[in-house]
Amino acid sequence: MASKSKRRAGNRSHVQAPARRATPRGRAVVAPKRREQPPSRSSLPVSPQRLYAYALAFAALVGALLIGLSLISAHRDSTPTPASSPSTSGVLGASQTAALLGGIPQRGNVLGSPTAPVRLIEYADPQCPYCAVYARDVLPTLIRDYVRPGKVQLVFRGLWFLGRDSGIALSTATAAGQQNRFWNVMELLYRNQGPENAWVNDPLLRSIVTAAGADADRAFAARKGPAVLSKIDRWSALAQAEGVNGVPAFFYGRRGGQLNRLALTAIAVPEFRAALDGALQK
Amino acid sequence: MSDRALRLLMAALALATVGIASYLLQAHYAGSSVVCATGGCETVAQSRYSEIFGVPVALVGLIGSVAILASLLLRDVLGRAAGVALTLSGLIFAAYLVLVQAFVIDAVCEWCVANDALLAVLAGLAVWRARRSDPGAFRFAGA
Numbered sequence: 001m002a003s004k005s006k007r008r009a010g011n012r013s014h015v016q017a018p019a020r021r022a023t024p025r026g027r028a029v030v031a032p033k034r035r036e037q038p039p040s041r042s043s044l045p046v047s048p049q050r051l052y053a054y055a056l057a058f059a060a061l062v063g064a065l066l067i068g069l070s071l072i073s074a075h076r077d078s079t080p081t082p083a084s085s086p087s088t089s090g091v092l093g094a095s096q097t098a099a100l101l102g103g104i105p106q107r108g109n110v111l112g113s114p115t116a117p118v119r120l121i122e123y124a125d126p127q128c129p130y131c132a133v134y135a136r137d138v139l140p141t142l143i144r145d146y147v148r149p150g151k152v153q154l155v156f157r158g159l160w161f162l163g164r165d166s167g168i169a170l171s172t173a174t175a176a177g178q179q180n181r182f183w184n185v186m187e188l189l190y191r192n193q194g195p196e197n198a199w200v201n202d203p204l205l206r207s208i209v210t211a212a213g214a215d216a217d218r219a220f221a222a223r224k225g226p227a228v229l230s231k232i233d234r235w236s237a238l239a240q241a242e243g244v245n246g247v248p249a250f251f252y253g254r255r256g257g258q259l260n261r262l263a264l265t266a267i268a269v270p271e272f273r274a275a276l277d278g279a280l281q282k
Numbered sequence: 283m284s285d286r287a288l289r290l291l292m293a294a295l296a297l298a299t300v301g302i303a304s305y306l307l308q309a310h311y312a313g314s315s316v317v318c319a320t321g322g323c324e325t326v327a328q329s330r331y332s333e334i335f336g337v338p339v340a341l342v343g344l345i346g347s348v349a350i351l352a353s354l355l356l357r358d359v360l361g362r363a364a365g366v367a368l369t370l371s372g373l374i375f376a377a378y379l380v381l382v383q384a385f386v387i388d389a390v391c392e393w394c395v396a397n398d399a400l401l402a403v404l405a406g407l408a409v410w411r412a413r414r415s416d417p418g419a420f421r422f423a424g425a
Contacts, residue, residue, distance in 0.1 A: 052412060052419040055367035062367075063374025066334070066342065070378070074330045099311075137325050137389075178332045269325075 001076060090204070091133035093191035094211040100140055101183055108177040109231075111143075112153035118279045120272070121155040121259065123239050123249040126169040126189045127162040127196055131248045134267050135190040141269045144275055153255075156186060157235035159247060165200035167232075168223075169187075172205045174231055176214040184212035252279055288411050289354050292365070295404050296350045304395045310338045313337035322389035329387045331379070339379070343397060346372045350404065362412045369405035376401050 046054075083176075093158070104111060124131035146152035156172065160166035173185040188208045193199065202220075209216040222228055241249065250262035252275050262275050283293075309327070316323045326332065332339055346349045346368060353364035376398040383390050412419050 014385075028394050041314070048363075048416045048419055049421060051359060051363045052366065052416070055363040056370065056420075058367040059370035062371035066371070066375040067378045069381075070331060070339075070375075073334045136329070140327075230364065 004250055030145075049108060056128070091188060091192060091207045091211040093188060097184055097187045097191065097211075098213070100143060100187065101212070104143070104182045108180070109156045109158070109174070109182050110153060111183045111276045112147040113150040114153070115149055116147075116150045116153035116255070118252065118254055118276060119155055119259075120146075120152055120276065121157060121251040123157050123235075123242075123244045124158055124247045125159050125185075125187065126173070127166045127193065127195070127200075128247045130267060132190040132193045134248050135187060138267060138269050138272060139187075142272055142276075145273075151280055152276055154183075155185065158186075158232060159236060159239055159244075163197040165197045169200045169205065170232060171223040171228050172209060172219060174228045175219040175221075175225075176209050176212060178222055178227070179214040179218065181209070181212045181214035185209055185214070188212055237251050252276060255278055255282060285357070285411070285415060288407065289357075292353050292404060292407050292411075293351060295400050295407075296347050296354065299347040299397050299400050299404070300351065301339050302393055302400075303347055304391055306340035307338055307344055310340055316393060318392060322383075323391040323393060325385055325389035326387055326391035326394060329389075331382050331387065342375075343372070359416055362408070362415055365408040366405075366412050369401065369408040372401050373398075373405040395423060 011213070101111070105113060107114075122131075122134075124134075142152070142154070147154060158170040160170045169189050173182050173189065176182055176185040185208055188211055192204065192208065206216045206220070209219045239249075242249075242259075250268070250272075251259040252262055253259040260275075260279075262272070264271050306316060306327075310332070316327070334342065348371070350365060350368045353361050355361070356364065367396055379394060380398055383394065409420075
C-alpha cells in the first residue's frame with residue numbers, strides 16, 4: 001500500500017510542470033535552463049525489462065517466421081503442383097520470365113538479334129533437371145551480357161527422350177513458337193518442372209502458354225500439326241548428326257562458321273563466358 | 283557519444299539499407315540487372331529464395347529498414363526496444379539468407395552481403411543503446 005502510494009507520488013512528480021520559483025520581488029519565473037535531456041524514459045505500463053523481453057521474443061518470432069515462410073515458398077517453387085484451371089495463377093515465375101525475355105527479338109526457337117555474330121545452340125529436354133538448372137542459373141546472365149547487347153543469338157533445339165510428357169510439353173512450346181513465344185514457354189516449363197512424367201498436363205500447359213503471352217487455343221490447335229511435328233523431328237535428326245547423347249548439350253560458333261561443342265565441367269556462367277568471349281574475339 | 287549522435291549514426295546506416303533494398307527492388311521489378319562484380323547477384327536474384335510467395339525479399343528488407351528508421355524517431359524506451367526487436371529480427375533473417383547463398387544457391391550477392399553487414403552493425407548499436415540507456419534491460423537474459 002505504502003509503496004503503491006509512493007509510486008503514484010513518484011509518477012506525479014515526473015509529469016509535473018516546470019517548477020515556478022518566487023523571486024525576492026514576488027514575481028514568479030519559470031526555471032530557465034534546459035539542460036540536455038537524458039534519453040527519456042517512457043511512462044508505459046510495462047517495465048523496461050519486460051519491454052525488452054518482448055522485443056527479443058518479437059525478434060525471434062519474426063526471424064523464425066520469415067525463415068519458415070522462405071523455406072516453404074522455396075520448396076513450393078521447386079515442387080510445383082500442376083494448375084487445375086486455365087488461369088495463370090498456378091504458374092511460377094511468370095513475371096520474372098516476362099522481365100527476362102521482354103524486348104528481345106524472338107522468332108520460333110531463336111532468341112536474340114538476327115545479326116548477332118555468335119550463336120549458341122542448346123539441345124535440351126523440357127523434363128531434364130540439369131536443363132532447368134541451366135535455365136535458372138546461367139541463362140539470365142547470358143541474356144543480360146550477350147543476348148541483349150546483340151552479341152549472341154540463342155537457338156533452342158528440343159528433344160523428348162525422357163518420355164511422353166517431354167513430347168507433349170515440347171510440341172506445345174513449339175506451337176507457341178508460331179506466336180514467337182517459344183522461349184517464354186520453355187522458360188516457364190523449367191520454372192514449373194516437376195517429377196519426371198508426372199507433372200505435364202493440359203491445364204498446366206494452358207496456364208503456361210497463357211502466362212507466356214500466347215493464345216493457348218491457337219497453340220493447342222497447332223501442337224499436333226505437321227509444321228510442329230516436322231520441326232521436332234528435324235531437331236532430333238540434327239542432334240543425332242551432332243552426336244548428342246545427353247542434355248543439355250551446347251554448340252557455339254560464329255555465324256556461318258563451324259560450330260564447336262562446348263565441353264562442360266559444370267553448368268556455370270564462367271564456362272559459357274569463356275567460350276562465347278573466345279568466339280566473339282575471333 | 284550522446285543518444286542523439288547514436289540515433290543519427292543509426293539513421294544513416296538504416297538509410298543506407300533503405301538505399302540498397304530500393305535498388306535491388308527496382309532491379310527486380312524492372313527486370314534489369316544490378317551492378318555486380320562476381321555475377322552472383324543475378325544468380326541470387328533469379329533463385330527461388332529471392333521471393334517469399336511472390337513478395338520480393340528486397341521489399342521485406344525495405345519495409346524492415348523503414349521501420350527501423352521510424353523507431354529511431356522515438357526517443358523513449360519504446361523506441362529503443364522497437365529498434366532492438368526490428369534489427370535483431372532482420373539480423374536473424376539476414377543470417378539465414380547468407381547461409382542460403384553460401385550453401386544452397388552457391389553464389390554470393392555483394393549487395394545483399396553489404397546490407398547484411400549494415401544490419402549487423404545496426405543490431406549491435408541498437409543493443410548497446412538499450413543497455414546504456416536502460417541499465418539492466420537484458421538482465422532477464424543473463425546479460
